[in-house]
Amino acid sequence: xxxTRGDPPAGGTTADARPERGRRSHVPGEGSATAxxxxxxxxxxxxxxxxxxxxxxxxxxxxEALIRQGVDTMFSYPGGVILPIYDILxxxxxxxxxxxxxxxxxxxxxxxxxxxxxxVGVCMGTSGPGATNLVTxxxxxxxxxxxxxxxxxxxxxxxxxxxxxQEIDITGITLPMTKxxxxxxxxxxxxxxVAEAFYxxxxxxxxxxxxxxxKDALQQETRAQHPSEEEVMAGLPGFRPTIEGHPKQIKTAAxxxxxxxxPLILAGHGILVANAEEALRAFAEKTQIPVAWSLLGIGAxxxxxxxxxxxxxxxxxxxxxxxxxxxxxxxxxxxxFDDRVTGSVSTYAPYARIIHADIDPAEIGKNVAVEVPIVGxxxxxxxxxxxxVHPVTREARAGYLDQLAAWREESEAxxxxxxxxxxxxxxxxDLVVERIGELTSHVGTYVADVGQNQMWTARYTKxxxxxxxxxxxxxGTMGYxxxxxxxxxxxxxxxETWAIVGDGGFQMTSQELMTLxxxxxxxxxxxxxxxxxxxxxxxxxxxxxGNFHSSHLPGPDFCKLAxxxxxxxxxxxxxxxxxxxxxxxxATDGPALIWFETEEEQNVLPMMPAGKGxxxxxxxxxxxxx
Amino acid sequence: xxxxxxxxxxxxxxxxxxxxxxxxxALVVLVMDRPGVLxxxxxxxxxxxxxxxxxxxxxxxxxxxxRMTITLHGDDxxxxxxxxxxxxLIDVLKVQDVTADQVVExxxxxxxxxxxxxxxxxxxxxxxxYKGRIVDIAPESVIVEAxxxxxxxxxxxxxxxxxGIKELVRTGAIVMLRGAGSIEEALKL
Numbered sequence: 001x002x003x004t005r006g007d008p009p010a011g012g013t014t015a016d017a018r019p020e021r022g023r024r025s026h027v028p029g030e031g032s033a034t035a036x037x038x039x040x041x042x043x044x045x046x047x048x049x050x051x052x053x054x055x056x057x058x059x060x061x062x063x064e065a066l067i068r069q070g071v072d073t074m075f076s077y078p079g080g081v082i083l084p085i086y087d088i089l090x091x092x093x094x095x096x097x098x099x100x101x102x103x104x105x106x107x108x109x110x111x112x113x114x115x116x117x118x119x120v121g122v123c124m125g126t127s128g129p130g131a132t133n134l135v136t137x138x139x140x141x142x143x144x145x146x147x148x149x150x151x152x153x154x155x156x157x158x159x160x161x162x163x164x165x166q167e168i169d170i171t172g173i174t175l176p177m178t179k180x181x182x183x184x185x186x187x188x189x190x191x192x193x194v195a196e197a198f199y200x201x202x203x204x205x206x207x208x209x210x211x212x213x214x215k216d217a218l219q220q221e222t223r224a225q226h227p228s229e230e231e232v233m234a235g236l237p238g239f240r241p242t243i244e245g246h247p248k249q250i251k252t253a254a255x256x257x258x259x260x261x262x263p264l265i266l267a268g269h270g271i272l273v274a275n276a277e278e279a280l281r282a283f284a285e286k287t288q289i290p291v292a293w294s295l296l297g298i299g300a301x302x303x304x305x306x307x308x309x310x311x312x313x314x315x316x317x318x319x320x321x322x323x324x325x326x327x328x329x330x331x332x333x334x335x336x337f338d339d340r341v342t343g344s345v346s347t348y349a350p351y352a353r354i355i356h357a358d359i360d361p362a363e364i365g366k367n368v369a370v371e372v373p374i375v376g377x378x379x380x381x382x383x384x385x386x387x388x389v390h391p392v393t394r395e396a397r398a399g400y401l402d403q404l405a406a407w408r409e410e411s412e413a414x415x416x417x418x419x420x421x422x423x424x425x426x427x428x429x430d431l432v433v434e435r436i437g438e439l440t441s442h443v444g445t446y447v448a449d450v451g452q453n454q455m456w457t458a459r460y461t462k463x464x465x466x467x468x469x470x471x472x473x474x475x476g477t478m479g480y481x482x483x484x485x486x487x488x489x490x491x492x493x494x495x496e497t498w499a500i501v502g503d504g505g506f507q508m509t510s511q512e513l514m515t516l517x518x519x520x521x522x523x524x525x526x527x528x529x530x531x532x533x534x535x536x537x538x539x540x541x542x543x544x545x546g547n548f549h550s551s552h553l554p555g556p557d558f559c560k561l562a563x564x565x566x567x568x569x570x571x572x573x574x575x576x577x578x579x580x581x582x583x584x585x586x587a588t589d590g591p592a593l594i595w596f597e598t599e600e601e602q603n604v605l606p607m608m609p610a611g612k613g614x615x616x617x618x619x620x621x622x623x624x625x626x
Numbered sequence: 627x628x629x630x631x632x633x634x635x636x637x638x639x640x641x642x643x644x645x646x647x648x649x650x651x652a653l654v655v656l657v658m659d660r661p662g663v664l665x666x667x668x669x670x671x672x673x674x675x676x677x678x679x680x681x682x683x684x685x686x687x688x689x690x691x692x693r694m695t696i697t698l699h700g701d702d703x704x705x706x707x708x709x710x711x712x713x714x715l716i717d718v719l720k721v722q723d724v725t726a727d728q729v730v731e732x733x734x735x736x737x738x739x740x741x742x743x744x745x746x747x748x749x750x751x752x753x754x755x756y757k758g759r760i761v762d763i764a765p766e767s768v769i770v771e772a773x774x775x776x777x778x779x780x781x782x783x784x785x786x787x788x789x790g791i792k793e794l795v796r797t798g799a800i801v802m803l804r805g806a807g808s809i810e811e812a813l814k815l
Binding site for chain 2: 171179236238239345346347349350351360362365
């Protein structure tokens with residue numbers, strides 16, 4: 001192929017055109033192999049060189065690898081450098097491609113899919129902005145230990161580092177917020193890297209793995225074979241998660257349990273990840289120890305179980321936090337003593353010794369010093385513990401359990417919900433959430449956004465099965481709700497899926513309404529619209545002396561918005577209309593939206609103010625003068 | 627009687643991990659020799675709020691295995707946390723805190739010291755007393771090469787400072803366990 005450099009300067013003659021002022025090359029280091037490769041890649045970026053013969057290329061190998069991993073759904077958005085994948089995607093009908101409307105929505109959807117199904121979620125975006133748009137979703141998955149493989153394209157390898165069109169150092173960006181990441185420059189490496197990515201994402205403590213492919217890697221022909229799991233493990237000598245708890249530690253823990261008079265189990269997300277719900281119940285029943293849970297531990301135990309005590313932490317139930325503060329032993333399984341759980345560590349659980357079991361050794365001793373550390377999988381550790389402890393009868397613990405029951409009765413009766421203003425005809429958010437739980441028989445999938453809506457969902461929905469509650473806990477990502485619900489509905493199609501979101505978070509990712517409609521994904525959206533950034537407003541009221549700045553948040557007519565996207569919508573402003581609207585949405589075949597205009601200044605109470613401890617809960621708030 | 631209503635005094639505050647006394651630690655880190663592994667280690671230490679004092683990296687005699695020596699200051703629990711976080715990196719094979727072990731520890735320094743005809747002999751004599759070596763002589767300066775522990779090199783640097791240091795470069799410490807014990811041999815590859 002020849003390169004045309006344009007005509008010689010006009011008006012010149014061959015006679016007076018000095019050779020050194022003639023045609024010039026602007027190629028740095030022209031003639032070198034690198035320079036030739038850069039030029040070819042640059043041309044290929046503009047015009048895909050020539051019609052490709054249908055041979056097995058890197059993009060094929062990627063799709064083969066995904067299918068081998070059992071991927072049936074991916075959430076993606078096309079772009080220049082991943083066009084080689086879109087060019088062959090039609091040849092792989094095994095994988096359902098959901099065309100999202102923004103890459104962030106794709107990442108959250110993959111996350112919701114993973115949490116609802118227990119499988120690895122897959123999202124994909126192009127280089128540059130496509131990749132950076134995935135970042136918030138990858139970070140969300142990282143902080144909540146969600147297995148995800150995020151795929152991005154990058155510019156052709158000779159162009160790396162040249163600030164080519166839509167080039168960004170995305171592996172540099174995702175490095176600190178993924179479990180591991182890769183940059184693949186050769187098609188031959190794709191089978192190994194993709195297999196490793198899925199293995200790492202789903203083994204040990206789960207997390208997101210990001211794989212960046214150069215465009216030429218996706219286009220090269222290859223005969224590379226897919227590795228077996230043994231070969232994958234052999235290639236990862238630095239990745240050997242500890243599964244079994246150390247027998248000596250189990251024995252020590254069993255002794256602590258036997259001596260405790262006021263023990264309490266703290267169940268975290270690790271229970272759900274390890275499918276340890278049965279093991280947890282067996283251990284709690286054998287020892288008659290009540291169970292409290294963190295935000296992501298919701299669903300670890302059926303809330304109707306007599307030993308299920310409740311949600312703990314900053315906006316947890318008063319009786320649960322009270323039990324923690326008076327416990328003499330905490331048995332923490334698969335949780336990480338986040339600051340939203342402990343508040344001030346120096347005053348946390350002041351009478352308690354702590355047994356802490358987690359599959360990630362770095363979590364033990366990170367936030368809270370513990371007496372009995374156990375590294376291992378939540379299910380294996382619980383099974384070993386159950387085997388090691390002596391049974392305790394309900395009668396033997398009667399004094400303790402009766403007291404906890406009395407605390408619970410008092411706390412529930414005096415809560416916002418118990419004494420709630422919905423009785424007086426005010427539409428409050430807690431009522432909406434409770435009715436959604438009730439009318440779905442508590443067996444749906446409930447995806448919260450972030451903020452007050454998230455706390456109300458956690459407190460009042462009532463959860464009865466694992467993975468029925470999905471929420472961005474660690475990163476606290478507003479805008480998570482709707483796209484994550486989209487993924488959850490596909491990840492667990494048998495469960496009715498509700499997105500319970502605030503008006504603020506909803507407006508961050510509402511473009512995915514179109515995806516829901518286009519792909520007929522039956523998510524029911526409940527917008528709790530207080531026309532505020534509610535949690536910001538609450539903090540401004542209670543912590544910042546009523547200085548309300550930027551927390552009033554006007555929104556659109558949400559029903560008209562839904563209608564514009566082709567989705568039915570209902571508006572509810574009175575408590576008596578709540579059930580009807582929920583039933584109407586349930587009766588809809590496909591997605592639906594309900595706009596709940598709720599009380600504008602409702603707070604989530606109790607609340608542990610920042611920097612305070614679990615004993616310093618604010619239970620009522622009538623204003624600063626009280 | 628519940629602790630909450632008990633008459634006994636309030637319990638002491640729960641200890642915060644990592645709030646103990648800081649001291650110097652040396653970590654030996656064996657890593658897979660893969661692109662970006664140095665970036666991963668450095669990025670992790672930065673992101674987890676640990677300050678690296680020195681970092682030395684090289685190949686080992688094992689294929690695909692590189693060895694890093696990291697020195698840092700922190701309390702024992704905080705450094706243990708750093709080590710555990712390093713372990714989470716997929717490319718990290720082994721982390722060992724050798725602070726309490728019997729080790730040989732050395733680093734290499736090059737110091738370009740001002741030296742004229744008037745004091746060159748004096749500079750050379752002092753450097754040699756400290757087991758330094760002169761590796762370059764120019765009309766206005768000499769380059770001193772020194773190996774030793776961090777504190778030995780600190781002492782030599784302090785001594786040459788009065789003549790004027792034009793330039794100083796140090797490799798950072800490398801350490802090895804004394805005796806037959808081997809950090810590498812314990813690797814299961």
